[in-house]
Amino acid sequence: MSQYDVLCIGNAIVDIIAQCDDAFLSENGIVKGAMNLIDAERAELLYARMGPAIEASGGSAGNTAAGVAGFGGRAAYFGKVADDELGRIYAHDIRAQGVAFDTTPLPGEPPTARSMIFVTPDGERSMNTYLGACVELGPEDVEDDKARGAKVTYFEGYLWDPPRAKEAIRLAAAHAHQAGREVSMTLSDPFCVDRYRDEFLELMRSGTVDIVFANESEAKSLYRTGSFETALEAIRKDCRIAAVTRSELGSVIVRGDETVVIDAVRIEELVDTTGAGDLYAAGFLHGYTAGLGLKACGDLGSFAAGLVIQQVGPRPRKNLRDEARRAGLL
Amino acid sequence: MSQYDVLCIGNAIVDIIAQCDDAFLSENGIVKGAMNLIDAERAELLYARMGPAIEASGGSAGNTAAGVAGFGGRAAYFGKVADDELGRIYAHDIRAQGVAFDTTPLPGEPPTARSMIFVTPDGERSMNTYLGACVELGPEDVEDDKARGAKVTYFEGYLWDPPRAKEAIRLAAAHAHQAGREVSMTLSDPFCVDRYRDEFLELMRSGTVDIVFANESEAKSLYRTGSFETALEAIRKDCRIAAVTRSELGSVIVRGDETVVIDAVRIEELVDTTGAGDLYAAGFLHGYTAGLGLKACGDLGSFAAGLVIQQVGPRPRKNLRDEARRAGLL
Numbered sequence: 001m002s003q004y005d006v007l008c009i010g011n012a013i014v015d016i017i018a019q020c021d022d023a024f025l026s027e028n029g030i031v032k033g034a035m036n037l038i039d040a041e042r043a044e045l046l047y048a049r050m051g052p053a054i055e056a057s058g059g060s061a062g063n064t065a066a067g068v069a070g071f072g073g074r075a076a077y078f079g080k081v082a083d084d085e086l087g088r089i090y091a092h093d094i095r096a097q098g099v100a101f102d103t104t105p106l107p108g109e110p111p112t113a114r115s116m117i118f119v120t121p122d123g124e125r126s127m128n129t130y131l132g133a134c135v136e137l138g139p140e141d142v143e144d145d146k147a148r149g150a151k152v153t154y155f156e157g158y159l160w161d162p163p164r165a166k167e168a169i170r171l172a173a174a175h176a177h178q179a180g181r182e183v184s185m186t187l188s189d190p191f192c193v194d195r196y197r198d199e200f201l202e203l204m205r206s207g208t209v210d211i212v213f214a215n216e217s218e219a220k221s222l223y224r225t226g227s228f229e230t231a232l233e234a235i236r237k238d239c240r241i242a243a244v245t246r247s248e249l250g251s252v253i254v255r256g257d258e259t260v261v262i263d264a265v266r267i268e269e270l271v272d273t274t275g276a277g278d279l280y281a282a283g284f285l286h287g288y289t290a291g292l293g294l295k296a297c298g299d300l301g302s303f304a305a306g307l308v309i310q311q312v313g314p315r316p317r318k319n320l321r322d323e324a325r326r327a328g329l330l
Numbered sequence: 331m332s333q334y335d336v337l338c339i340g341n342a343i344v345d346i347i348a349q350c351d352d353a354f355l356s357e358n359g360i361v362k363g364a365m366n367l368i369d370a371e372r373a374e375l376l377y378a379r380m381g382p383a384i385e386a387s388g389g390s391a392g393n394t395a396a397g398v399a400g401f402g403g404r405a406a407y408f409g410k411v412a413d414d415e416l417g418r419i420y421a422h423d424i425r426a427q428g429v430a431f432d433t434t435p436l437p438g439e440p441p442t443a444r445s446m447i448f449v450t451p452d453g454e455r456s457m458n459t460y461l462g463a464c465v466e467l468g469p470e471d472v473e474d475d476k477a478r479g480a481k482v483t484y485f486e487g488y489l490w491d492p493p494r495a496k497e498a499i500r501l502a503a504a505h506a507h508q509a510g511r512e513v514s515m516t517l518s519d520p521f522c523v524d525r526y527r528d529e530f531l532e533l534m535r536s537g538t539v540d541i542v543f544a545n546e547s548e549a550k551s552l553y554r555t556g557s558f559e560t561a562l563e564a565i566r567k568d569c570r571i572a573a574v575t576r577s578e579l580g581s582v583i584v585r586g587d588e589t590v591v592i593d594a595v596r597i598e599e600l601v602d603t604t605g606a607g608d609l610y611a612a613g614f615l616h617g618y619t620a621g622l623g624l625k626a627c628g629d630l631g632s633f634a635a636g637l638v639i640q641q642v643g644p645r646p647r648k649n650l651r652d653e654a655r656r657a658g659l660l
Contacts, residue, residue, distance in 0.1 A: 016419075018426075019647060047422060048422075050422070050426060051426045051427075052387070052396065052422075052423040052424075052426045052427045052645060053419075053422070053423060053426070054384055054385065054386040054643060055384065055385035055386070055419065056384040056385070057382070066382065084415060085414060085415040085416055085441075086415055089346075089383075089385065092377060092378075092380070092382075092383070093382040093383060094382075096348075096380060096381045096382045096383070097381075097382045111415075312642075312647070313384060315382060317349060317642070
């Protein structure tokens with residue numbers, strides 16, 4: 001018997017979200033649409049220049065865990081916050097969503113991670129992440145029972161940025177595979193792929209990872225190609241299942257010779273793309289761990305992504321399970 | 331020459347906003363639609379029961395200051411935060427909106443105030459406020475130059491809850507009137523009116539306050555009447571100008587024998603009523619300090635209130651000046 005459907009591991013980050021125009025991004029050297037890593041000093045500088053903001057718990061894999069729980073799945077999460085106000089907010093939000101979260105908070109400095117997210121009028125988000133307490137996540141934070149007891153252990157490529165999180169991932173993946181479970185990752189960001197291309201490919205080719213999530217840019221970056229088709233054929237060979245998202249073009253799922261094309265859902269208004277990929281993974285993994293076929297998994301992913309991009313913030317405020325039922329998907 | 335259009339004084343509060351159903355309110359003894367004052371212990375208890383939330387700077391008069399600045403007016407604010415993470419977020423947000431905010435933060439305990447706001451499916455908000463550092467606001471926080479230099483000094487009735495803020499208000503009002511300026515207040519909440527009825531009436535009848543904002547329930551509570559007309563005729567005699575809001579019925583402004591009826595604006599979807607009264611006051615006072623007539627002031631108030639209730643959180647994310655221009659109001 002599995003204890004959890006999905007265990008997610010990631011950088012535990014509070015999002016600080018404000019609007020800006022495109023000129024602001026270029027004036028401040030922010031790469032649009034990307035996750036820009038920043039240090040404490042630049043965090044202060046950017047915050048001083050940032051407009052009025054709202055705060056919401058985020059972190060890629062944390063959003064996915066919240067999404068799985070929102071669908072009614074059993075989710076757990078490993079991630080490092082500090083023992084401070086933002087850390088307590090983070091822990092509250094993910095637990096209040098029904099996710100099992102027991103990683104010991106870091107006493108003292110550095111503080112809980114935060115990402116200043118600038119949303120431009122086109123709905124695109126550009127992130128500026130100060131990793132804070134996340135740099136302390138390590139193998140000692142892997143709770144063996146959860147890694148062995150989850151149908152799928154899912155982690156973010158972003159975890160290659162802090163120094164020791166990759167050790168935690170290798171340990172958790174070993175536990176999971178020993179228990180006959182599956183392991184999944186998201187490539188996270190095209191620049192992140194560029195920083196850790198060889199390691200990500202090794203994770204896939206060695207079978208450490210079974211299921212890979214990527215968007216089109218990340219897949220192209222992984223194989224240094226401008227062709228989506230080339231990237232798709234390459235990723236098909238490198239892992240058991242790959243789901244590649246393409247924004248308004250939907251997504252494509254490949255498993256061996258099988259190819260499943262998923263339409264994007266129609267939305268009324270694109271507000272903020274933050275969390276789109278995370279919620280796609282949540283919908284997919286909820287369907288997958290419930291035993292649904294790839295088409296149904298992809299449809300749930302598209303549906304959840306479509307919900308989250310019509311609001312400000314990375315975790316849907318609407319009830320995913322109720323909305324998916326209303327849409328006839330569950 | 332005035333240095334500011336509007337100086338706002340209030341409890342500096344970070345809002346923690348989540349959704350709930352009506353059963354949750356009654357199970358937890360929360361008075362619907364009201365501001366429920368809570369202590370630290372109950373704050374912890376309620377937070378543990380609260381769903382996933384987002385955080386946004388709030389506080390009634392703080393929202394009004396942000397609204398005035400959002401319209402392009404010159405706004406200042408007095409309010410007490412602690413020297414902690416939420417206090418820094420509060421200060422950032424109000425300054426980033428262009429409001430002059432220089433109140434010295436409280437070193438040490440208690441922490442920055444927070445209000446857990448539960449939004450029910452009908453869009454109504456029910457607030458649970460832990461006053462924290464706000465209890466330390468006192469006359470030493472009145473910056474004379476700002477009180478003398480603002481066309482209107484505006485404060486919230488909620489300031490009668492902390493022990494010494496009323497002394498700050500009397501001092502600021504004295505400075506303002508000595509400089510030939512006007513003083514305005516909001517009655518804040520029907521239960522707040524019930525707590526301080528005699529003092530509020532004395533503020534109005536003594537001429538300490540020139541312009542009063544109230545909603546229908548507050549006006550009725552002030553005069554212990556179930557009749558809107560009775561309340562309106564009474565408030566007409568007790569202050570120079572009164573603006574009484576009536577939700578979807580719009581608002582009524584009285585000045586001596588004059589009566590101006592303002593329609594509510596049409597909205598697409600009522601999401602969260604938090605900040606409606608605060609933004610009405612912002613629009614009104616922006617128009618008033620720009621020299622507009624009462625009808626135009628009321629229309630700006632209605633417009634700003636209509637914007638903020640179509641989003642989650644108490645301060646409009648849309649640019650008030652741009653939107654008002656587009657609507658032909660500025």
